[in-house]
Amino acid sequence: MEPYRGGKIDGIDKGPELGLWELDLRSEFPLLFVPHKETRSKIPHSEAIDKCSDCAGKGEIVCPTCNADREPGFYKENQMFKCPACYGRGLIAHQDGSDTICKNCSGKGVLPCVTCTSRGLVKCQTCQGEGSVLKRSVAIVKWKTLLTRKVSAASSAASVPEEVFHKAKGVQLCNTQAYQCNPAFFADSYFLNKFSSDVIGDRSPVPPAARIICERHAISVVPVTRVTMAHRNSSFSFYIVGLSRDIYIKDYPKQFCWGLCCCFDWLSI
Ligand SMILES: [Zn+2]
Ligand SMILES: [Zn+2]
Ligand SMILES: [Zn+2]
Secondary structure (H helix, E strand, C coil): CEECCCCCCCCHHHCCCCCHHHCCCHHHCCCCCCCEEEEEEECCCCCEEEECCCCCCCCEEECCCCCCCCCCCCCCCCCEEECCCCCCCCEEECCCCCEEECCCCCCCCEEECCCCCCCCEEECCCCCCCCEEEECCEEEEEEECCCCCCCCCCHHHCCCCHHHHHHCCCEEEEEEEECCCCCCCCCCCHHHHHHHHHHHHCCCCCCCCCCCCCEEEEEEECCEEEEEEEECCEEEEEEEECCCCEEECCCCCCCCCCCCCCHHHHHCC
16 A cells, blocks of 8 residues: 555556466566565556545544544644743743743743644645555465475484484485476385385475475485494494584583583593
8 A cells, every 4th residue: 555646557447457376477486496485566457546544535634742532623723832941931030030031932931733833733644645545456475395304214323313314415316306296216125115105195285375386306315324432431422424424423512511521531532
């Protein structure tokens, strides 16, 4: 909604208002699989002129300072406020008993309303005094990538959190892209076939107001090496994860520990 200042509008007389799915948004399309994008587009032929409801089409409303809480159309003009400098006397008293005329109110003792100069009315901000507003429909379109991820870790790597696997680099076994992906087929692995169809079966539900543009299905193998270190009677292990060899240490101290715990002992073995 914005003030209507005259001129031509793109209204229903220019053609039928298009439905949301009829809009041509090809120029707005994001790259595939971006996490999020949002655009706002004016819907063609959706403009209309309306009387401003805030001022009932008058372009002015009662002054909120000197006519607060008055019904629209009933207001008082020339409301004055007592001058704060001379407390309404119009004169300023001095130590020696003399008086001078108050400069703040020029001796009147009262001041007009600062908001409306005591007209009682101010310009309506909604229509900027025009009395009419231009309304239009805007389509807010959001693109989103819905993600379903699954990890099947070997039992010896079971204590590595899934997040670590998601971030790690692995060897890609398949990577397909289609409007709707089918489970991958590996001639020699019943396990992978089942894993693939489980992931596809668990795909995120698409909200009713949304449509799918494209799907992608990828499976990667992430190598994990478990290293166990022993020193006297105690031992500890860490994992080397992925092709980029990220290190994962369970319960790694979150803050600098000042060497008071055992972690430095381990590092100096
Ligand atoms: Zn006022
Ligand atoms: Zn005064
Ligand atoms: Zn208005």
